Amino acid sequence: MGVRFLLSDVRGSYRLDESSAPISAAADAVKGLRDNTYGVVGGALSFEPGSPDSLWGAPEIRTGPPVDARPPRMHPVSVKSHNPEPALHIARVAEVVARIHAGAAEKVVAARSVDLLFDDEIDIEALVSSLAAANANAEVFGVDLSAGGAAGHTLVGASPELLVEKRGAEVFCHPLAGSARRHADADADRAAAAELVASDKNHREHRFVVEHIREVLAPLCETLHIQEDPTLLGTGAMWHLGTPITGRLADPSMTSLELAMTLSPTPAVCGVPTDAARAIIAELEEPRGFYGGAVGFSDAHGDGRWMVTIRCAEIFDDQRTVRAWAGGGIVADSDPHAELAETTAKFATILRSLGCPDALD
Numbered sequence: 348m349g350v351r352f353l354l355s356d357v358r359g360s361y362r363l364d365e366s367s368a369p370i371s372a373a374a375d376a377v378k379g380l381r382d383n384t385y386g387v388v389g390g391a392l393s394f395e396p397g398s399p400d401s402l403w404g405a406p407e408i409r410t411g412p413p414v415d416a417r418p419p420r421m422h423p424v425s426v427k428s429h430n431p432e433p434a435l436h437i438a439r440v441a442e443v444v445a446r447i448h449a450g451a452a453e454k455v456v457a458a459r460s461v462d463l464l465f466d467d468e469i470d471i472e473a474l475v476s477s478l479a480a481a482n483a484n485a486e487v488f489g490v491d492l493s494a495g496g497a498a499g500h501t502l503v504g505a506s507p508e509l510l511v512e513k514r515g516a517e518v519f520c521h522p523l524a525g526s527a528r529r530h531a532d533a534d535a536d537r538a539a540a541a542e543l544v545a546s547d548k549n550h551r552e553h554r555f556v557v558e559h560i561r562e563v564l565a566p567l568c569e570t571l572h573i574q575e576d577p578t579l580l581g582t583g584a585m586w587h588l589g590t591p592i593t594g595r596l597a598d599p600s601m602t603s604l605e606l607a608m609t610l611s612p613t614p615a616v617c618g619v620p621t622d623a624a625r626a627i628i629a630e631l632e633e634p635r636g637f638y639g640g641a642v643g644f645s646d647a648h649g650d651g652r653w654m655v656t657i658r659c660a661e662i663f664d665d666q667r668t669v670r671a672w673a674g675g676g677i678v679a680d681s682d683p684h685a686e687l688a689e690t691t692a693k694f695a696t697i698l699r700s701l702g703c704p705d706a707l708d
């Protein structure tokens with residue numbers, strides 16, 4: 348990729364170059380910002396507690412124009428494995444629903460991954476450019492994972508979900524939860540959006556995330572404003588419910604990295620209560636690594652932006668093996684087959700940009 352960290356949207360891009368210092372624990376990055384070892388840190392926070400993060404520290408971050416938006420190139424590919432097989436994902440979702448009925452949790456996000464093998468090496472700059480072309484409402488990112496011990500691996504994605512942004516004392520969040528697949532046909536697309544907006548189940552799924560953010564931010568903020576009803580947000584592949592949140596920090600010296608560490612994982616990727624959901628995820632799923640964590644940067648004033656790590660894939664060191672991830676929030680009335688279809692729809696973001704939109708058909 349030529350850089351250690353890249354985050355870009357329609358407003359512009361942020362890059363950390365190859366001379367940046369590797370940092371494998373977020374707590375060390377916070378310390379390094381506070382004692383001025385680094386002017387800025389950026390990278391990826393792991394979903395797994397106790398697993399390495401992959402962060403990079405540097406004197407400053409390079410800002411520039413948005414990455415070029417370019418259409419994907421088609422790439423021959425084979426599916427190496429489904430983790431787990433679709434039928435087992437359906438069974439796991441049914442198990443999660445049963446646990447929710449038994450009172451073990453109120454919401455749990457169930458995720459799965461697919462491993463793909465490409466005939467040709469992936470050009471990561473080209474992949475990021477094609478993600479940018481198809482996802483104007485998202486932040487595209489690329490993070491070199493070698494700071495976290497995965498030498499030669501890169502995390503790439505287009506996240507539509509702002510975990511937290513901080514500018515001075517102001518904080519912003521834009522949680523998403525509640526989904527519907529988009530359609531090429533305009534009438535079907537509008538109907539899917541209308542159905543999502545009218546769905547009680549999706550509003551309940553969404554509210555868990557908003558309430559988590561309220562609980563975390565309220566004690567840290569002098570003022571906190573949470574829009575009453577969610578609004579509709581469209582990505583290239585999906586419709587979501589989203590709620591803008593703004594607040595004013597009581598202690599403006601708190602860094603955006605610390606805010607990201609405190610907020611993450613939200614119930615958009617984990618569940619309610621957090622610990623119970625985490626335990627169910629750890630029991631039922633393969634380790635998630637960086638999927639479900641956060642990607643972003645913070646400067647020494649604490650200003651910066653962190654996205655929820657979704658709609659993403661890890662490119663392995665052979666540059667041909669790719670692990671893509673997708674998940675969905677499960678509540679008491681979730682339908683396991685519909686949840687499998689929702690994850691398939693979410694995979695479209697990364698698969699289209701990898702030039703293999705039909706890989707899972």
Ligand SMILES: C=C(O[C@H]1C=CC=C(C(=O)O)[C@@H]1O)C(=O)O
Pocket residue numbers: 456458508523524525526587614615616657658672673674675676693
């Ligand atoms: C967990 C993912 O999406 C989250 C963000 C938006 C909507 C979601 C949902 O409806 O389940 C998820 O909470 C994912 O894309 O893997």
